[in-house]
Structure formats: structure tokens, C-alpha cells
Amino acid sequence: MNNTLFEVKDLEVNYGLIQAVKGISFKIDKGSIVSLIGANGAGKTTTLHALSGLLKHKGQIYFEDKDITHLSSDKKVSLGIVQVPERRRIFANLTVIENLEMGAYLRRDKEEIKKDLDKVFTSFPRLKERKEQLGGTLSGGEQQMLAIARALMSKPKLLLLDEPSMGLSPLLVKEIFNIILDINNKEGVTVLLVEQNAKMALSISDHAYALENGKIVTSGSGKELLNSEDIKKAYLGG
Amino acid sequence: MNLFTQQIVNGLSLGAIYALIALGYTMVYGICKLINFAHGDIIMVGSYIAYVLLANGISLPVSIIASVVGCVIVGVLIEKIAYKPLRDTSRISLLITAIGISYLLQNLCQLIMGVNPLTFPSIINIESLNFFGVTITGNMLVTLIISIILMIVIDLLVKKTKIGKAMRAVSEDREAASLMGININSIISITFAIGSALAAIAGILWAANYPQLKPTMGSLPGIKAFIAAVFGGIGIVPGAVLGGFLLGLVETMTKAYISTQFSDGIVFFILIVMLIFKPNGILGKNEKEKV
Numbered sequence: 380m381n382n383t384l385f386e387v388k389d390l391e392v393n394y395g396l397i398q399a400v401k402g403i404s405f406k407i408d409k410g411s412i413v414s415l416i417g418a419n420g421a422g423k424t425t426t427l428h429a430l431s432g433l434l435k436h437k438g439q440i441y442f443e444d445k446d447i448t449h450l451s452s453d454k455k456v457s458l459g460i461v462q463v464p465e466r467r468r469i470f471a472n473l474t475v476i477e478n479l480e481m482g483a484y485l486r487r488d489k490e491e492i493k494k495d496l497d498k499v500f501t502s503f504p505r506l507k508e509r510k511e512q513l514g515g516t517l518s519g520g521e522q523q524m525l526a527i528a529r530a531l532m533s534k535p536k537l538l539l540l541d542e543p544s545m546g547l548s549p550l551l552v553k554e555i556f557n558i559i560l561d562i563n564n565k566e567g568v569t570v571l572l573v574e575q576n577a578k579m580a581l582s583i584s585d586h587a588y589a590l591e592n593g594k595i596v597t598s599g600s601g602k603e604l605l606n607s608e609d610i611k612k613a614y615l616g617g
Numbered sequence: 618m619n620l621f622t623q624q625i626v627n628g629l630s631l632g633a634i635y636a637l638i639a640l641g642y643t644m645v646y647g648i649c650k651l652i653n654f655a656h657g658d659i660i661m662v663g664s665y666i667a668y669v670l671l672a673n674g675i676s677l678p679v680s681i682i683a684s685v686v687g688c689v690i691v692g693v694l695i696e697k698i699a700y701k702p703l704r705d706t707s708r709i710s711l712l713i714t715a716i717g718i719s720y721l722l723q724n725l726c727q728l729i730m731g732v733n734p735l736t737f738p739s740i741i742n743i744e745s746l747n748f749f750g751v752t753i754t755g756n757m758l759v760t761l762i763i764s765i766i767l768m769i770v771i772d773l774l775v776k777k778t779k780i781g782k783a784m785r786a787v788s789e790d791r792e793a794a795s796l797m798g799i800n801i802n803s804i805i806s807i808t809f810a811i812g813s814a815l816a817a818i819a820g821i822l823w824a825a826n827y828p829q830l831k832p833t834m835g836s837l838p839g840i841k842a843f844i845a846a847v848f849g850g851i852g853i854v855p856g857a858v859l860g861g862f863l864l865g866l867v868e869t870m871t872k873a874y875i876s877t878q879f880s881d882g883i884v885f886f887i888l889i890v891m892l893i894f895k896p897n898g899i900l901g902k903n904e905k906e907k908v
């Protein structure tokens with residue numbers, strides 16, 4: 380049985396003359412958590428932006444066995460490929476609830492949207508308390524929760540998370556990772572997790588790829604990479 | 618005292634038209650960060666379309682609708698043909714393109730309609746109202762009522778509707794908005810359509826109040842409405858309304874009490890002084906640009 384949900388073949392992305400992603404290929408199984416780890420500047424965000432249709436690129440992208448390489452960003456969202464961008468990118472001048480409505484922008488099922496809103500508020504009670512507050516007035520942790528909740532409002536099949544732990548306290552990082560696990564376990568959402576925080580990411584991943592200077596240098600199960608000497612040296616502080 | 622009150626009424630009625638035009642400037646700026654200098658000329662397009670139809674015996678409602686539709690088409694096409702290909706280039710090249718389009722529209726109008734001024738028919742035949750010696754002409758009354766209704770509609774649209782929220786999202790962070798599945802091109806087209814529709818109405822109201830049509834007629838009200846938008850805080854919808862009314866009042870008062878000849882110069886001077894103290898306009902936040 381073919382269990383692949385998402386596949387990337389020979390992805391290359393250039394910024395002018397500079398090649399930021401140099402022909403990477405990887406697969407994501409349905410229902411799994413896959414992480415892409417790498418240092419600052421390795422090309423992680425560039426990869427996600429290309430996958431979301433924000434950047435021109437070479438190579439092919441397949442989703443549910445269909446070639447989606449040339450689809451625009453809104454078409455990709457409508458298929459269920461949804462990104463939670465780096466630094467959250469909350470709409471600061473929109474209220475919490477308006478931010479969530481933007482997550483559901485492409486949906487037409489009003490009743491279901493309402494139910495999902497209630498569900499999101501049950502999972503994130505702090506957002507419920509602040510639902511009329513402007514997004515820009517939330518704390519960093521709350522903004523990250525809003526960014527994830529906003530993406531969930533689109534009913535994603537594949538969630539692309541770009542450094543969700545960035546700038547958060549260790550306690551909050553734990554909370555965010557538990558939320559990601561929940562989304563994967565309970566909602567059945569497949570996750571591509573991009574992180575510099577390799578230890579945390581690897582510990583919850585079924586499979587992982589390490590990116591260095593735009594190339595995949597290692598791959599394996601989360602456990603394998605956690606125990607790999609190279610990875611330990613490069614990303615886990617020895 | 619009555620003269621003063623009369624000037625306030627005159628100023629508000631003039632300001633209402635500026636506000637309608639300023640809304641188009643500010644909404645387009647909010648979404649595209651583009652000063653659409655061709656926006657003023659849409660007023661001209663709108664009043665000429667209405668003129669031609671009315672002159673051919675078409676009814677007023679149909680002429681108004683056709684003028685709105687015509688302006689929407691022209692406005693959206695300008696964006697698609699002239700601005701969109703330059704979207705990711707420098708703002709200066711966009712600005713120059715906008716100025717070029719402005720002249721293009723004026724020249725096309727000249728070519729089609731000739732240079733001689735035309736006289737717009739009187740379309741608002743309501744008796745003037747008199748309150749304690751203050752006269753409100755039918756033109757003023759209709760201008761004020763229509764403009765205020767349109768401003769409320771725009772305010773509700775931007776605040777309450779899904780499209781309005783998407784417009785605000787795009788204006789704040791285009792990339793993040795794309796990631797929500799918002800189609801940026803359609804939001805930009807809708808914004809140009811709304812701005813052009815308002816300009817069409819503004820054009821007809823302008824022609825009803827000042828019935829002389831010329832190919833360059835949109836230029837000065839356009840520039841003033843742009844100033845009004847900057848006055849209020851460019852990109853901010855209530856700012857355009859506030860700026861429009863303020864500009865109308867300042868202009869009318871200057872004409873009444875200081876000088877008819879120098880009124881435009883004085884208006885520009887006031888703008889410059891105000892921008893020294895509030896560089897982002899009256900309602901603009903005085904914040905440094907975010908990184």
C-alpha cells in the first residue's frame with residue numbers, strides 16, 4: 380500500500396544568483412510527523428515557502444499522488460496544505476477571532492466553521508478569553524497558539540510548521556509541542572515540522588531530515604537521528 | 618454668523634466629494650502601497666460616461682449605473698495591464714506609471730470627446746432648503762446624503778465582511794494572507810473596483826455641482842483628495858473621510874475669508890505644516906516602520 384501523502388523531488392530554489400535550496404527530495408507519510416532540522420540559514424524557510432507556492436522553484440511536488448507543482452498558494456491551501464509561518468505572522472490589526480476567520484477564508488460551510496471555532500476555543504482557552512483583542516496585543520506564546528489555531532481553521536491535511544518554538548520559554552515550547560502531538564494524534568493531521576530546536580523536534584518525529592546549506596545531509600527515523608553522532612555534534616550541542 | 622454656518626455647509630458638501638475620492642486613494646494605497654495618480658481621472662471618465670448617456674436620452678439611473686460599471690472596468694484594467702506587471706519593482710516606477718496612465722486617460726478623453734468644455738445637464742432638481750438664512754441647495758443635500766451613505770457602506774464592508782477582513786489582512790501582510798488561501802490578485806482587483814465605483818459617483822456629483830466637463834477636470838479634485846487621504850493618514854479608511862471633510866472646510870473657509878485666488882496654495886501650505894507635526898496624518902500612528 381502506498382502511504383505517501385506528500386512528495387518532493389529535486390526541489391531547487393534560487394534568490395537571484397544565490398541558490399538557497401540545492402535539489403532536495405523527501406517524502407511524508409500520511410499521519411506522520413516529519414521534521415526538517417537545520418541551522419539558521421540552512422534553507423528551511425525557503426523550502427516551506429516554495430512548497431506553499433510563495434516562491435518560484437525547480438523540481439516537482441506531489442500531494443495525494445497528484446502533481447501540484449504549479450498550483451498557486453491559494454489552491455494549495457484549498458487542497459489542505461497549510462503553513463504556520465516563521466515568526467507567526469499574526470495579523471496584528473485584526474482581532475483574534477478575525478485572525479481565525481482568515482484561517483477559514485476558503486471554506487464555505489458556515490455551520491462547520493462555527494463548530495471548528497468552538498473546538499479551537501476549547502483547545503486554546505486563552506484565545507477564547509482574548510477573542511476580541513487585537514492579534515498584535517497577544518504575548519509571543521499566545522501568538523504562536525493563534526497562528527496554529529488559525530491554520531487549523533482551514534482544516535489542513537498537511538500542516539507545515541516553521542520554527543514554532545522560536546522565541547518561546549522552555550515551558551511554552553513544551554506546551555506547543557504537546558499541541559502539535561495532539562493535532563497529529565487526535566485530528567490525524569500530517570505534520571512537517573521545521574525546527575532549529577532539533578532535540579525537541581526529533582523526539583516527536585517519525586522521520587527526520589537534516590538540511591545543511593540547502594542540501595539534505597542525513598535522514599532517518601527521529602530516534603536514529605537523536606542517537607546519531609553527527610547529528611549530536613552538529614545540532615544537539617555535542 | 619449665518620455666513621459662517623453657510624460656509625460650513627458648503628465646506629462639508631465639497632468635502633464629502635473629496636472624501637469619496639480619498640477613499641479610493643487610501644484603499645488602494647493600503648493594499649498596494651501605490652499612490653494611484655490616475656485615480657483622479659476616473660472621476661473624469663465617470664462624468665463623461667454619464668454625460669454621453671444622458672445626452673442620448675438614457676435615463677439617469679441607467680446612466681449612473683453604466684458610469685459606475687464603466688469606471689470599474691477602466692480601474693480594474695489599469696491595474697491588470699499597467700500596475701500588476703510592475704508589482705515587485707520599485708515604488709518609483711509604479712508612481713511614474715500611474716502619472717503616465719493619468720495623462721493617457723486625459724489624452725484619450727481629448728481624442729474622443731474633444732477639448733472644448735461640455736456642460737453637464739442639471740440632474741438634481743430639488744428645491745433649496747432654508748434654515749435661518751442658511752441655504753442648502755438640492756445639489757449639496759444629495760451630495761451629502763449619497764456620500765455619507767457610501768462612507769457607511771464602505772466602513773461596514775471593511776470592518777464586517779469577509780472580503781473587508783481579507784483586505785485588511787492583505788494590507789498588513791500579503792505573504793501571510795496568501796498562506797491563508799487569500800487570492801491576492803482578486804483582493805487587489807476588488808479594491809480597485811470599489812475605489813473606481815466611488816470615483817464614478819464622485820465624478821457625477823462633482824459634475825452636478827460644477828457642471829463644466831473637461832478632459833483634465835479630474836486632476837485637481839484628484840490631487841486634493843490625495844492630500845485629504847494623506848491628511849487623515851494614508852491607508853486608513855476613517856482617515857480619508859476625516860481628511861476629505863477637513864479639506865473641504867479649509868478650502869471653503871479660505872475662499873470665504875482669506876483669498877479665492879490663493880485658496881489652493883493655502884490648502885497645500887496647511888498640509889505641509891501638518892505633516893511636519895504629524896508625519897503619518899491625523900489618524901496615522903506615529904510609529905517607526907516595523908522591521
Ligand SMILES: Nc1ncnc2c1ncn2[C@@H]1O[C@H](COP(=O)(O)OP(=O)(O)O)[C@@H](O)[C@H]1O
Nearest residue numbers: 394397399417418419420421422423424425426
Ligand atoms: N528573500 C531573500 N533574498 C535573498 N536571499 C535570501 C532570502 N531569504 C533567504 N535568503 C537566503 O537563503 C538562505 C536560506 O534562508 P532560509 O530559508 O531563511 O533559512 P532558514 O529558514 O533555514 O534559517 C540564507 O542564506 C538566506 O540568507
Ligand SMILES: [Mg+2]
Nearest residue numbers: 423424425465
Ligand atoms: Mg527560517
